Amino acid sequence: MLLENGSKLVMIGDSVTDCERARPVGEGLFEGIGRSYVSVVAGLLDFAYPDARLRVVNMGTSGDTTRNLVARWQTDVLDLAPDWVSVMIGINDVWRQFDSPLLTEQHVLLDEYEKNLETLVSSTLPHTKGMILISPYYMEPNAADPMRAAMDRYGAAMARVAAAHKLPFVDTQAVFNEKLRHVHANAIAWDRVHPNSKGHILLAAAFLNAVGFEWPK
Amino acid sequence: MLLENGSKLVMIGDSVTDCERARPVGEGLFEGIGRSYVSVVAGLLDFAYPDARLRVVNMGTSGDTTRNLVARWQTDVLDLAPDWVSVMIGINDVWRQFDSPLLTEQHVLLDEYEKNLETLVSSTLPHTKGMILISPYYMEPNAADPMRAAMDRYGAAMARVAAAHKLPFVDTQAVFNEKLRHVHANAIAWDRVHPNSKGHILLAAAFLNAVGFEWPK
Amino acid sequence: MLLENGSKLVMIGDSVTDCERARPVGEGLFEGIGRSYVSVVAGLLDFAYPDARLRVVNMGTSGDTTRNLVARWQTDVLDLAPDWVSVMIGINDVWRQFDSPLLTEQHVLLDEYEKNLETLVSSTLPHTKGMILISPYYMEPNAADPMRAAMDRYGAAMARVAAAHKLPFVDTQAVFNEKLRHVHANAIAWDRVHPNSKGHILLAAAFLNAVGFEWPK
């Protein structure tokens, strides 16, 4: 598996990541890690690699876009001295364009999104063993839906950044596309974004598969 | 206009209607009428017909299906002695089939839905001047979406009941279909059901047009 | 209509405007626009001009007088770069003189009121397409009541400022005078100031008429 024994993984993102994590740092006693897929990732790693001493930290913040991540990256990622960093970001970069179409100052357009991602990655790789990029998603099966289409473009931008740096890329849109073949989006998330506990397990599994997690037999 | 001076209109439904209305009866001091389209209907009627003395009562209850309406119809509608009754119902009859697909005891299938509607209408018409049926809706522009398709079938069932009794029928799905040509569903309702204040004004206008409301010049 | 497609309207005022608007800026998700006439204005504009992309922002603050508006005008109006600005102010300038007669430091007398209005208008017009002045009111049908008489003088002062700058002027006192011919003031506002939802619709309609809103047919 990608994550070596004793390494430290910081997982950053928006409200899908956050889910009541502790402040200022999302780890430690009293479920400081929060209740999102990050907690499932930490639990399954601990279950499958009981000797690995992997440290997982949740640094998600509700509402964040790449613009917010750039602003808090030094204190919230680099200062924590992680070995590995995962980033799931982009949903709000897109969402505001559709739920608040007139508040254009809140929109992070595709060019800026890709540039912000590039900034995050290039400033981090020199100080870490690596990064894992996790795509934004929209639980909308209709690929012609404008917001779904935009999200696909943002996901593709992230994939480009990942490819340019040869980083693992987790395609969560593909995960939910597959899931939506079995159930309606309403069975996972009323707003097609914030997953229930079943959806968080899907996200955790997708991340784990991307880092070479070995499932029990 | 359909509603005569001095008449009393009871508007019943689910959470789209409810919106913090007073209990046990949704009218009176301290905004007992709640904050949904019902309040907008009452306000616009009062604005346009200052002498009409129209009494508007909100009897919506969050989560209700037609099955719930049948159960509380006597106390919540007939006992209030209305002249006119509007019913906006069916969203939850359909929604539970998609957000809780395994909890089948919560599903109200199409046959029961139409039968329940028929029961409500036929038990009410003898005691009132008339009813207005307001269709359920789903703010999903993709008509091939299974939940949207189901909602269309339920709306059609309500239209059949309305036609059979020659009642005004408000096609809210058509209202939102038109609206979704201009903005994405997320700009009205994150869950494609519960509208923001702009959406409630659309619902109110659709209802008013159906009862022959005369807009100011 | 006065408001061009794509323009931005900031509506500022006191508690009649405020009504739970978001801070620091009253717009955006989760009904940031609040629950006053501003929300009705935004909704009716959106209903009647679905393509207009009009942006409406609520900047009301409970308790404010013109003195408060002068103090926060730069950050709360000019910094938002509006195309249009509406101001409904003056009720508290007058009210404190009658409910707190001995606390004279809280009273904004007529001269200062008119001067403050002039300051607001003259500092704003060069940066915007225009302003709409909305009169203060007191839902008191007896024109001989001293507070009603004072409010009439303040409204006249606002009308003078509007006339001097050729701005649309919304005479809300006239709106409520007409309304009070049909119902007692207690049916709209127990304190003759803070309207219920019906009263907010009257205010919204008066504003819309002043900007050339075209009602549906």
Next chain:
Amino acid sequence: MLLENGSKLVMIGDSVTDCERARPVGEGLFEGIGRSYVSVVAGLLDFAYPDARLRVVNMGTSGDTTRNLVARWQTDVLDLAPDWVSVMIGINDVWRQFDSPLLTEQHVLLDEYEKNLETLVSSTLPHTKGMILISPYYMEPNAADPMRAAMDRYGAAMARVAAAHKLPFVDTQAVFNEKLRHVHANAIAWDRVHPNSKGHILLAAAFLNAVGFEWPK
């Protein structure tokens, strides 16, 4: 003074009387008597007649009309075995006709009001030393205001009942009429009904004068 040493006075009414009194009986430790004029009456009696051992009980209930008093009279007055009973009632009998004109089932018309008062008085006098009737009021100086005019008619009805039984009658409308010659109604009560602490002292003084209270020299 009318109230003999050692006697027990029950003061009943609506929200003007209630003001956070204890339940089920408004007296005893922890300011069970509430914060209305009843507390001022008890305090001034105690101050002026330190040996009198007068027991004062507050049985006001917010929102009550004479119809409510008739319903709870046995448990809330007669079962307490008072020597004296004061009743201040009628504001809500009138108010609902003006703030909720369409909710006619909440209106207590003049005939019923007078009949209810007569019922209260005639069922009480045989069991007590006497009653004091306290008029309803509306802090509206304009006698032509319809609600003020109605309140005057209700006050006159109460005066008739008092006269028929030769009971002391406290004309609170006259008290506030005099007061309104000095300040605007807003300086006592924003809604012209619920007085501030200064207004409660006026009510207490009026009651005390009616029972022959001797002010200190």
Next chain:
Amino acid sequence: MLLENGSKLVMIGDSVTDCERARPVGEGLFEGIGRSYVSVVAGLLDFAYPDARLRVVNMGTSGDTTRNLVARWQTDVLDLAPDWVSVMIGINDVWRQFDSPLLTEQHVLLDEYEKNLETLVSSTLPHTKGMILISPYYMEPNAADPMRAAMDRYGAAMARVAAAHKLPFVDTQAVFNEKLRHVHANAIAWDRVHPNSKGHILLAAAFLNAVGFEWPK
């Protein structure tokens, strides 16, 4: 009466004065004056002198000693530009010596108390029309009780300061001594300090008598 029409009276003290007064200044709408004797004083003045336009401000702060008053005197008294100032202080100067005998840093001994009072008075008189000194008290009838005896010494010190400056002095200990001839201290204050509403009326009456209040006939 001592207080001329149109004058402003600031009443400062400890928790007996405070009683939920508004911050930073205890006056104005929503019972900013609090619920202590200060409110009764203002109400009785308003009742007896309806034309006097007397402004009464409550600046009490729970727990205060003379040491605290010295520290906040400039902002809380002088900056308010009063015509008259009343001070009821000393209970906590004494109480801490008895309820917290070992926390000597909280004790304000007699010499400091008198010196602090002198400081307050001499710094205030040049800027005002006068002051009224209100003694501390302890509702303990046994003059040999050590805390009562101490309170008597502090009251005597205040009387000396009042006499030196020829200021009215309100002897509240005498008021309660007289009251305790009729009822036990527990009927006024469980802790022999914080009075119930009856006790506050006694305090208000004592103050009013000291300023030449004319009771109604």
Next chain:
Amino acid sequence: MLLENGSKLVMIGDSVTDCERARPVGEGLFEGIGRSYVSVVAGLLDFAYPDARLRVVNMGTSGDTTRNLVARWQTDVLDLAPDWVSVMIGINDVWRQFDSPLLTEQHVLLDEYEKNLETLVSSTLPHTKGMILISPYYMEPNAADPMRAAMDRYGAAMARVAAAHKLPFVDTQAVFNEKLRHVHANAIAWDRVHPNSKGHILLAAAFLNAVGFEWPK
């Protein structure tokens, strides 16, 4: 010591005993025993007799008089099948006579008090190994104070009942009398009744001495 290994002691009383004990039975996890002297008794017994397996239950209820104890004795004492029962009661029997002198229906006079105690004792002794009676008290050093004098009479009545049945009697008034030679009553209880934690330790020690507790060496 009086309490045999393995025995169960129920300690009943008023608010001095209660102090946040669990309902319906004051024992068990999460400090169900409350925070009064009962908890100290249980802790010191457990400390000094680690093998004794003594079960201590707190059944105090705030505000209770002997009249209340008679009413709940079957469910709250006898049904718990105690080996030993302690009763500390009488403070409220007396207090209401002094803090609520006019509410005579709340007063439990001396005769009734003694009769109630006799009822409690005689109905309990046949079913238990014994009872311990704990006197009421008033932390008032002046024996001439009327409430203190009354409390002494009630304590004497309890002593008579104890003597008649040869029961241990804990004279808490004597405990506090001795304590008040060293500090003022305010250092233990602002209201001279509800002790601070130091006072509860005094009560616990007095009880323990009465049952032959052997202090460590």
Next chain:
Amino acid sequence: MLLENGSKLVMIGDSVTDCERARPVGEGLFEGIGRSYVSVVAGLLDFAYPDARLRVVNMGTSGDTTRNLVARWQTDVLDLAPDWVSVMIGINDVWRQFDSPLLTEQHVLLDEYEKNLETLVSSTLPHTKGMILISPYYMEPNAADPMRAAMDRYGAAMARVAAAHKLPFVDTQAVFNEKLRHVHANAIAWDRVHPNSKGHILLAAAFLNAVGFEWPK
């Protein structure tokens, strides 16, 4: 896998199972399933068998012993018509013997425990496809600890019942014994009972292994 497509699994137990599940039935919208291992079981089943339509219901209740389960079995299990039932019970049967040694009425001794389990199983098997028994545990590595030793005996009793009926038996004590070889008990549960999210994943995995869950490759 043991659980057929379309079957319904009710998982009952104590606080380890409960974890904020919905009342009266722990399933449905808004995470009605709670946050315990039950939620993880449902999520992993959904992830691995997307077509299985398995319905999982959480019926845990904090504090329960087998005695409580017997009492609520009809309404909380049988009335739900499950296909499969899992039971994790016994921790509180044992714990009360050690944390509340004197409250013997709360202790469920080994014989009763085994008899209660037998009752639950034999009354359920005729109506279901089968049951899975999940042992109680205590995260105490020292097998000589009396509470751990007792828990082992209770676990063995459950194993006997499972064997007698040929039911799958999940040995959670063995799971945690293995885990405690890697970390101290404090890293999973401060009280050695209530697991953090990592511990719940261990419990879920043990259950899934017992029902033949096939992990992804």
Next chain:
Amino acid sequence: MLLENGSKLVMIGDSVTDCERARPVGEGLFEGIGRSYVSVVAGLLDFAYPDARLRVVNMGTSGDTTRNLVARWQTDVLDLAPDWVSVMIGINDVWRQFDSPLLTEQHVLLDEYEKNLETLVSSTLPHTKGMILISPYYMEPNAADPMRAAMDRYGAAMARVAAAHKLPFVDTQAVFNEKLRHVHANAIAWDRVHPNSKGHILLAAAFLNAVGFEWPK
């Protein structure tokens, strides 16, 4: 006894000491001393030495390690000018190593612990009459448990510091070891650290014995 009449004792520590003590200084009215063993120490001293005028201050802070004490020692101990200082510290220095094994920045290893203690002691002794060191403990009877073994090493380190400075040393581990011969750890503390009220009495008694407290006879 070690503590002279009139001396001041500051007791500092972690959550076992803290228990709701007042901020910033844990003493004074309203149980500022908190509810831990500190309160029992103060109460028993007051009971046994009624003339001693001993002042006891609780300066515990939940979660603290020796590292935290070093940081706040000047303001929280030396600035209070104590005669005597007790320190119970070390539980969190050890605990974090076992409940948060990967968060090594929170671990205070043995060397640092001993050095910190030495710093506290050597900086304090010149300014006080003496210190009492109270060992950390873990209510785990199995001496082979790694956390218990670590706690023993920390306790031994504290004993070394105490011996080097000839200070009284309270061996709380020995106290609980003895107690655990009679009951299971769960009967005192579910987490083997935070004692119930019985456990606090054991701690208080151990401290008192160490300072030569003379128990009553």
